[in-house]
Amino acid sequence: MTDLWCERAVLPPGAATGVLLEVADGRFTTVRPAERPTEGAERLAGWAVPGFVDTHVHGGGGADYATVDPDEALAARGFHRRHGTTSSFASLVTADLDTLVAQLRTLAPLVHAGELAGVHLEGPFLSPARKGAHTEALLTPPTPAAVDRLLEAADGTLAMVTVAPELPGALETTARLVAAGVAVAIGHTDGDETDVRRALDAGASVATHLFNAMRPIHQREPGPVPVLLDDERAMVELIGDGFHVHPDVVRMAVAAAGLDRVALVTDAMVATGMPDGGYTLGGLDVVVRRGEARLVAEDGSPGSIAGSTLTMAAGFAFLVGIGLSVPGAAWLAASTPARRHGLDGVGVIEVGAAADLCVVDDSGRLSRVLQRGVWVDR
Numbered sequence: 242m243t244d245l246w247c248e249r250a251v252l253p254p255g256a257a258t259g260v261l262l263e264v265a266d267g268r269f270t271t272v273r274p275a276e277r278p279t280e281g282a283e284r285l286a287g288w289a290v291p292g293f294v295d296t297h298v299h300g301g302g303g304a305d306y307a308t309v310d311p312d313e314a315l316a317a318r319g320f321h322r323r324h325g326t327t328s329s330f331a332s333l334v335t336a337d338l339d340t341l342v343a344q345l346r347t348l349a350p351l352v353h354a355g356e357l358a359g360v361h362l363e364g365p366f367l368s369p370a371r372k373g374a375h376t377e378a379l380l381t382p383p384t385p386a387a388v389d390r391l392l393e394a395a396d397g398t399l400a401m402v403t404v405a406p407e408l409p410g411a412l413e414t415t416a417r418l419v420a421a422g423v424a425v426a427i428g429h430t431d432g433d434e435t436d437v438r439r440a441l442d443a444g445a446s447v448a449t450h451l452f453n454a455m456r457p458i459h460q461r462e463p464g465p466v467p468v469l470l471d472d473e474r475a476m477v478e479l480i481g482d483g484f485h486v487h488p489d490v491v492r493m494a495v496a497a498a499g500l501d502r503v504a505l506v507t508d509a510m511v512a513t514g515m516p517d518g519g520y521t522l523g524g525l526d527v528v529v530r531r532g533e534a535r536l537v538a539e540d541g542s543p544g545s546i547a548g549s550t551l552t553m554a555a556g557f558a559f560l561v562g563i564g565l566s567v568p569g570a571a572w573l574a575a576s577t578p579a580r581r582h583g584l585d586g587v588g589v590i591e592v593g594a595a596a597d598l599c600v601v602d603d604s605g606r607l608s609r610v611l612q613r614g615v616w617v618d619r
């Protein structure tokens with residue numbers, strides 16, 4: 242039993258001042274106003290916000306989720322936990338089917354054990370024209386047989402699959418995945434606004450890193466972006482590092498879609514939290530310079546952006562730094578992705594929810610992380 246008294250907290254209605262939290266067995270058992278700390282309660286300075294929920298992340302701290310070594314996956318999980326991510330998907334980049342099956346079988350027990358909240362397949366059902374840092378030769382339109390194999394290997398742990406909606410068979414696959422309880426994300430797409438509308442009609446509900454790896458907006462050829470910002474059925478991911486998407490565009494997207502339809506994601510890769518240098522992503526060579534990860538082109542020069550080196554903590558501070566309120570940033574970093582993905586009992590500070598919280602200051606800087614009622618050693 243732990244009692245925490247928060248100067249300020251982000252609760253479901255919004256900002257609150259003077260809040261007492263009681264925690265037992267990893268859950269909040271009391272959330273109530275209290276003008277001053279009760280006896281024995283630990284006083285938290287600054288803001289208590291819901292623990293961060295990252296629904297698009299490939300690795301970090303030198304460890305990759307695309308692995309058949311559960312300890313490596315746990316190392317990536319531990320790295321991001323220290324940076325505020327208390328609930329996380331594990332994202333896999335394009336690989337051949339046998340490799341993906343082996344990786345899914347590695348990650349599934351970690352989801353069942355509660356270490357991960359689900360697995361996200363970013364590929365192989367992507368457009369070669371918008372491949373980003375995915376191996377072109379391994380990209381393929383979806384087939385029922387491939388989808389069946391992936392679903393079976395995941396053993397109920399598949400949470401999201403990114404699909405380019407213009408590919409042959411994409412809409413049937415979308416409907417099938419949604420029926421199996423898997424969210425379909427529109428992304429790595431060269432499709433237009435009509436393709437996107439059809440995908441939403443078929444049940445797609447997420448946009449994989451909006452703006453990145455899709456057609457840009459044009460006033461006469463709008464492409465995916467305006468539909469995804471406008472349609473209530475879609476939650477859009479934004480990579481909040483100021484490099485993938487300009488701050489002006491982040492503000493515009495949040496204003497257009499609203500706080501309840503935008504998710505902060507890291508899209509972090511193995512080099513996150515590591516020095517600049519050479520790394521790999523899905524078997525492709527990546528060079529990281531000043532924290533920017535890019536594929537190595539054939540002539541050795543830096544090519545396509547290859548994931549990020551962002552943490553949720555840095556993304557949260559970025560959002561506050563470009564003008565979002567702390568409660569607004571908390572929606573994007575926790576409440577919205579949790580609710581939209583149906584992750585019950587996380588992403589919110591309320592009685593019965595997992596006792597996950599991050600302590601941040603007025604500029605959004607993270608100082609402490611509580612997961613399931615236990616302070617994380619940072």
Ligand SMILES: [Zn+2]
Pocket residue numbers: 297298299332363508548
């Ligand atoms: Zn990614």
